[in-house]
Structure formats: C-alpha cells, structure tokens
Amino acid sequence: MRILLVGAGGVGSAIARIAARRSFAELLVADYDEARATRAAGQEFTAVQLDARDERAVAELLTAERCDVLLNATDPRFVMPLFRAALRAGTHYLDMAMSLSQPHPVEPHRQTGVKLGDEQFDLAGEWENRGKLALAGMGVEPGLSDVFARYAADKLFSEINEIGVRDGSNLVVDGYVFAPTFSIWTTIEECLNPPVIWERGTGWHTTAPFSEPEVFFFPAGIGHVECVNVEHEEVLLIPRWVDARRVTFKYGLGAEFIDVLQALHKTGLASTEPVQVGHARVSPRDVVAAALPDPATLGDRMHGLTCAGTWVTGTGTDGRPRDVYLHHVVDNAWSMAEYGSQAVVWQTAVNPVVALELIDAGTWSGAGVLGPEALPPEPFLDLLTDYGSPWAMEERTPASR
Numbered sequence: 001m002r003i004l005l006v007g008a009g010g011v012g013s014a015i016a017r018i019a020a021r022r023s024f025a026e027l028l029v030a031d032y033d034e035a036r037a038t039r040a041a042g043q044e045f046t047a048v049q050l051d052a053r054d055e056r057a058v059a060e061l062l063t064a065e066r067c068d069v070l071l072n073a074t075d076p077r078f079v080m081p082l083f084r085a086a087l088r089a090g091t092h093y094l095d096m097a098m099s100l101s102q103p104h105p106v107e108p109h110r111q112t113g114v115k116l117g118d119e120q121f122d123l124a125g126e127w128e129n130r131g132k133l134a135l136a137g138m139g140v141e142p143g144l145s146d147v148f149a150r151y152a153a154d155k156l157f158s159e160i161n162e163i164g165v166r167d168g169s170n171l172v173v174d175g176y177v178f179a180p181t182f183s184i185w186t187t188i189e190e191c192l193n194p195p196v197i198w199e200r201g202t203g204w205h206t207t208a209p210f211s212e213p214e215v216f217f218f219p220a221g222i223g224h225v226e227c228v229n230v231e232h233e234e235v236l237l238i239p240r241w242v243d244a245r246r247v248t249f250k251y252g253l254g255a256e257f258i259d260v261l262q263a264l265h266k267t268g269l270a271s272t273e274p275v276q277v278g279h280a281r282v283s284p285r286d287v288v289a290a291a292l293p294d295p296a297t298l299g300d301r302m303h304g305l306t307c308a309g310t311w312v313t314g315t316g317t318d319g320r321p322r323d324v325y326l327h328h329v330v331d332n333a334w335s336m337a338e339y340g341s342q343a344v345v346w347q348t349a350v351n352p353v354v355a356l357e358l359i360d361a362g363t364w365s366g367a368g369v370l371g372p373e374a375l376p377p378e379p380f381l382d383l384l385t386d387y388g389s390p391w392a393m394e395e396r397t398p399a400s401r
Contacts, residue, residue: 001360004062004091006030006052006082007073008040009183010296011096011139014341014349015073018387020044022353024360028065052078058085067091069359071352075186076100080119083134087123092132092359094352096139097186098233101193108194109208115196116236124369134369138355139348140308140328141167141249142233143372144384144391148310148326149234151377153242156324160244160314165234166325168218168225168252169306171332171343173298178260181298181306181344185289188270191253191261195229198239198247210258214250218307219394220329225252237371244314264288299342302332306343311396323396330389338388354383 001024005012008031019025020042027045031037034049041047050061052074062070062085070086072079072095079099086093098117105113120136127134137143145165153160173179180187194206210228217224227250238247253261264270269288274281309327316322332343339346355372358364363379372380381391 001069001356002026002028002065002067003069003071003356004028004030004058004065004067005071005073006050006058006078008033008037008047009073010294010341010345011349012073013040013296014339014346015071015353016040016042016045017339017341018346018350018353022357024357025353028061028067030061053081055081055085055088058082059088062086062089062091069094069356071356072096073349073352075183076189077185083120083123086134087126087130087132090130090132093134094138094355095136096143096348096352098136098142098236100189101231103194104206109206112196112204112206115204116231116233120369128368131367133359133366135355135359135375136369136371137233137237138352138372140351141165142237143348143351143355144328145234145308145310146237146372147377147380148391149238149242149244149312150373150375151381152310152312152324152326153244154377156316157312157314157322158317158319160242160312162246162248162311162313163238163242163244164247164311165232165249165309166216166218166227166252166311167250167308168216168222168227169304169344170222171302171304171306174301174303176293176298176301178256179293179295179298179301180257181295181302181342182348183289183295184292185285188261188264188285188288190231191251191258192265192270193231195231195249196235197229198235198244200245204236204239210253212248212250216250216252216311218252218309219325219327219392220305220307222305222307222329226254227252228258238373240371241373296342296345299332299336299340302336302342304343305329305331306347308347324393325396326391326393328384328389328391350384350387350389354380354387357383
C-alpha cells in the first residue's frame, strides 16, 4: 500500500516508526518543513516538502506518486484541504481528527452550531460515488475508543444506557512547570469549545466547558482522576452507528491545566485570529504553541502511563445490568524504549497504521465517509494486540467509578 503521510510532527514520526516494522506499508512522508519530513522518513521511506493548505499540489502529488491513500497527521486546521485533495485525486483518506466546529452564535452552551465533522459528512455522497473510503477519526480518541464502542454493542450488551469515553493518565514531565504532552493548539480547540453530549430523543446538545466533573478510576495503577466534559469527535460519530441512550466524552485534565486554559481564554491568547505585533500579524494561539516545548521531544523527561478507554453501561446479553471499561494503556518507558516515541503520540499513531493494514488486506472496506464504529471491531482489536500493545476490559459496578 502506497501511503502519503502528511505531517511529520510527533504523531507522524511515530507512524513512520511503527509502519517501518510492517511489510504492507510504503510511505511517502510529507511536511511543510522538508528537514522534519526527512527525519521522520529515516532510512526506510522517502520525504518530500508539501504545503497541506495547497489542495491542488496535494492532489497532484497523490496522482504522480500513485498513492492509494492519504493519511492526515496534521492538526485539524488542515483537514478539509487534505480531505478534498484525496477526493479530487481518487484515493482513500484517513485522519485522526475531524473538521472544525463553530459554536452556536446565540446559545453556544445549549445548542450545537457547526459540529465536528459536518464539513466532511456534507461530502459523503461524493465519496460514495467515487467508490472511495474516507475513514474519519481513526486515532486513539477518536478511533480506538469508537472501535471499543462498536465491540461492546456487538458482543457485550443487548441494550446500552451510556457510552462514555474516559481519558486519564499519571504522566509527569520533569523540568517544566507546564508542558502539555499533546498538541497545545488542538488541546485549546477541543477544551475551550462547548462540549457536545448525545441523548436519545433530543440528539446533540452542548454544555459549558469543563462541566459535569466526575471522579473516574483508571486501571494499571493510574487511579482516581477527575474528568470533565470536553468537545470530542466520538460524541458526533458513535451515535451514527451505535444505539445508546447517552454518549459523552470526559478528559482527566487536572485543576492546574484547566486554570491555564481558562487564563489563555481570558487573555485572548487562545484566539486563532491574527493580531498586529509591530510589523507582523500573528495568531496568539500559534505564539503559545511556539513558546511551549514540542510534545514530541518530551519523551526522555516523561514518566508514567496514559489510558484511553470507553466505559459502557446497560443490559448485558444475559439480561443483567452490566458495567465495563474497555481500555488501552501505554507506559512511556515502554514506548520510548521500543519506538523512541513518547506514550501519548505513540498511542495515537499505532491505530491508523492498524486500520490501514486492515484496509490493505481487504478486511476493512467501504465507500463514503465512515467512522471506525462503522466497521467490524474484532479484526482491529486482534491486530492491535499483534502489534505488541494489547487492549483490556474490566468488569465494574457503579460504585467503582
């Protein structure tokens, strides 16, 4: 499979390292910074300079290099030009974050405006007509979390009350007062936008950022972490293919992280709108991202574990109440020793590679714009284990949350 990988940051570099161990993958690694693309490509793959905003140039490269698929490892600002470029070139497409949302202009904490992924689903008919697959949200969250939801619906439950994606860690970065372990640009976007909740009968609605705090118990020694509502793609994807009364996403951010995000919002530093600084116009959020350490470089200073998972409650196949947490844990010490990538970016990166291997084998197939939960979950979970990073499931009772 010939894959155009666009984006050679932390996740893109980890994708290249993982794919180098799988015989199916032939990567062309592209980035605006050619030197960064060259470093990510290593000795195994080819690197090229590419502007992800240039839809025509991307489409021409896909055609010239006879690529089968475009794998988008950029931040969400570049989803739509890359998405359209793949459609234009007639290749498959895969991303790990969906097109950006816009809050409701009048009631942002009650009603949805433009939802995550709306721009992509608007073009679903064109993808179907071309007979090509656009697999949206195929990282870890969204991605693996959606696969877990489909597995629970297919194998574990006769009726689902709530599907709640819950993310937490005990990661510590030595030597920094504040150092996010994932893209701060994306983190600001998803944490400060109004979170979306799905409920049967009323559909999607929004609430205030960081609402409905709950203490959730994470496995592998991570323990209890306070989680809050955050805008995330799973809530927009899962209800399209999985029947549940309620779907939520909550993130274990911690009080200090929330305080920093709120301060950025209050001071205008979270804004993406350029402001005049001397003779230059700059985006405040881009300045924040440039001032903070690159998450991909923090692995040697990090220690601890990160956990991504899907908590599901309802009625089991035996007719009894059931409460399970399907999850995936990565130890930073392991991912650094094995791949040279820190835990958060590696956990994100492994899932699209697994998905592409299934597509290459014909195990996963389809046309149109699909989420991970639209496809059979068991082959994915089996292959993820084969990659040396198994998933797990805990049976729980309500009192243990």
